[in-house]
Amino acid sequence: MDDGSGRITVHDLTKQFGSVSAVAGLDLTVEPGGVTGFLGPNGSGKTTTLRMILGLVTPTSGEARINGMRYAELDAPGRVVGAVLEAQGFHPARSGRAHLRVAAAALGVPDRRVDEVLGLVGLADPAGRAVGGWSLGMKQRLALATALLGDPRVLVLDEPANGLDPEGIAWLREFLRGFARQGRTVLVSSHLLAEVEQGVDHLVVIDAGRCVYQGRLERLRGTGQARVLVRCPDPLRLAQALAAAGVVEIDTLHDGRLGVAGVDAARVGDVALAAGVAVHGLVEERVDLEQMFLQLVSEGRR
Amino acid sequence: MSVVGPALRAEWRRVVSTRLWWALLIPVVALAVLVNLFGSLLGEGLGDAGDLPVLPASIAFTLTLTAVFAAVYGTVAAAGEFRHRTVTTAYLTAGGRGRVLVGKLVAGGCVGVLYAVVAVTTGVVAGVLGQGAGRVPGTGALVGVAVVGVAVAALWGVLGAAVGVLLANQVGALVVLLVYLQVGELVLAAVMNNSGSAALARLTPYLPGNAGDVAIYDFPARALAGPDLADQVVEQLAGVTAPPPWWGALSVLAGWAALAAVLAWTVADRRDVT
Numbered sequence: 001m002d003d004g005s006g007r008i009t010v011h012d013l014t015k016q017f018g019s020v021s022a023v024a025g026l027d028l029t030v031e032p033g034g035v036t037g038f039l040g041p042n043g044s045g046k047t048t049t050l051r052m053i054l055g056l057v058t059p060t061s062g063e064a065r066i067n068g069m070r071y072a073e074l075d076a077p078g079r080v081v082g083a084v085l086e087a088q089g090f091h092p093a094r095s096g097r098a099h100l101r102v103a104a105a106a107l108g109v110p111d112r113r114v115d116e117v118l119g120l121v122g123l124a125d126p127a128g129r130a131v132g133g134w135s136l137g138m139k140q141r142l143a144l145a146t147a148l149l150g151d152p153r154v155l156v157l158d159e160p161a162n163g164l165d166p167e168g169i170a171w172l173r174e175f176l177r178g179f180a181r182q183g184r185t186v187l188v189s190s191h192l193l194a195e196v197e198q199g200v201d202h203l204v205v206i207d208a209g210r211c212v213y214q215g216r217l218e219r220l221r222g223t224g225q226a227r228v229l230v231r232c233p234d235p236l237r238l239a240q241a242l243a244a245a246g247v248v249e250i251d252t253l254h255d256g257r258l259g260v261a262g263v264d265a266a267r268v269g270d271v272a273l274a275a276g277v278a279v280h281g282l283v284e285e286r287v288d289l290e291q292m293f294l295q296l297v298s299e300g301r302r
Numbered sequence: 303m304s305v306v307g308p309a310l311r312a313e314w315r316r317v318v319s320t321r322l323w324w325a326l327l328i329p330v331v332a333l334a335v336l337v338n339l340f341g342s343l344l345g346e347g348l349g350d351a352g353d354l355p356v357l358p359a360s361i362a363f364t365l366t367l368t369a370v371f372a373a374v375y376g377t378v379a380a381a382g383e384f385r386h387r388t389v390t391t392a393y394l395t396a397g398g399r400g401r402v403l404v405g406k407l408v409a410g411g412c413v414g415v416l417y418a419v420v421a422v423t424t425g426v427v428a429g430v431l432g433q434g435a436g437r438v439p440g441t442g443a444l445v446g447v448a449v450v451g452v453a454v455a456a457l458w459g460v461l462g463a464a465v466g467v468l469l470a471n472q473v474g475a476l477v478v479l480l481v482y483l484q485v486g487e488l489v490l491a492a493v494m495n496n497s498g499s500a501a502l503a504r505l506t507p508y509l510p511g512n513a514g515d516v517a518i519y520d521f522p523a524r525a526l527a528g529p530d531l532a533d534q535v536v537e538q539l540a541g542v543t544a545p546p547p548w549w550g551a552l553s554v555l556a557g558w559a560a561l562a563a564v565l566a567w568t569v570a571d572r573r574d575v576t
Contacts, residue, residue, distance in 0.1 A: 106308055146395075
């Protein structure tokens, strides 16, 4: 039964393209009422996952459900889920309005909805012109207008910021937040954390087709472990001294500095003084989400 | 209707919002005018043309030439969804791939009907003008060839759309279609006719292109040569052995169209849209 929740659930989802495993046993849940960022490097399986959720790609195993149903089982899927996908094209000779009129007829929504969504995304003026001459940003707005035609409960967007100018990105962020505030569901993918960092409530990070993090954005910030970066002429002795003092999370950086985790700068300085090792510099590393993201991703690769 | 109604409405809007349908109508009109103008002049020149129903024959020849444009329309329009990547939106908005396929097949068939109706209409006008006297001989055969020709064009529109969905590559599908119809089937039929095997030769009218031609030539052949010699005339015109009657040939073409539609459905339903 269609539970009308707007929840997206993905369970043990797997897709093999020949010998390539695009998605490998992915589990995730997207709740309504917030914006969920779907993050991962290029080629990590984001697009394939979204297309499996939308019934465009058949999973090798596992399943994806919206409102508790598989996409193909939904009664009027176009009115439940709206999607903006990367490879979504437009016939270059068709006008923006003609494109929307085709989609409106297929969805069975009245034609006045076409002008409503055109106004909503700011395309009322160019709507009569052939899409072939449009900029990438305008086409992204048209794709969003198409997704909104059926007044869906759930929005799925694949890299929607591509081709948008900074103003457009800010507009989209506000739009998606407002959409989610109405109790609807937004799942938006990106390969750049900075792009979604400001606009999302939840985060799903995947790498190589596996989920490496799922939860609130703040929690990810909280788990970030700050390091102390130490410049010292005899890193080996300092490392031994630190280890003797019970500090074991020590890395050697590319530039020869030591990265010491789990302690503050004062403690490192004290240990160095007690061991008689000279210290030429001490820096406390700032917790950077981007770095957290890269760290998550590199852990996933191991 | 409620299940496919929205899909058909959407398909109608797709058809009329691009130029393809009337761009392909231009050669259809040009062929109809030329063939029937010269066909009727040729008939006049034969002297006893007054008794011979030449017009049904030249209309039939026109229809065998123009049916391919219905097929081309179906293929280009259907495969174009994949080329322009509009198929993603089509599938997402239609609520089922079957509805999109049905829309494409129906659109191909309707455009085929339009092409044949226009070909017959302009062909008759050109033919009557060419004969000058305003006589339309062989009215019964003319109506027969027109109805069968419309059906053949509709089936080719459906078949073309099915091939477009099946292959999903616009250039590839168009090349396959045209090479088969213009060269492939001629070679195949020639080989079968000259193989020395009577059974193989008798299969030639069951090839899709030949089946359409046989159906179209049936009425004018009987009007021109009488019931006894009609089959021989059809054999000559369509390049086949032992042709079935028009309804048999039409059923064969319908069978090919149904087969292509089933294949298109089977493949499209499983295809990953990436």
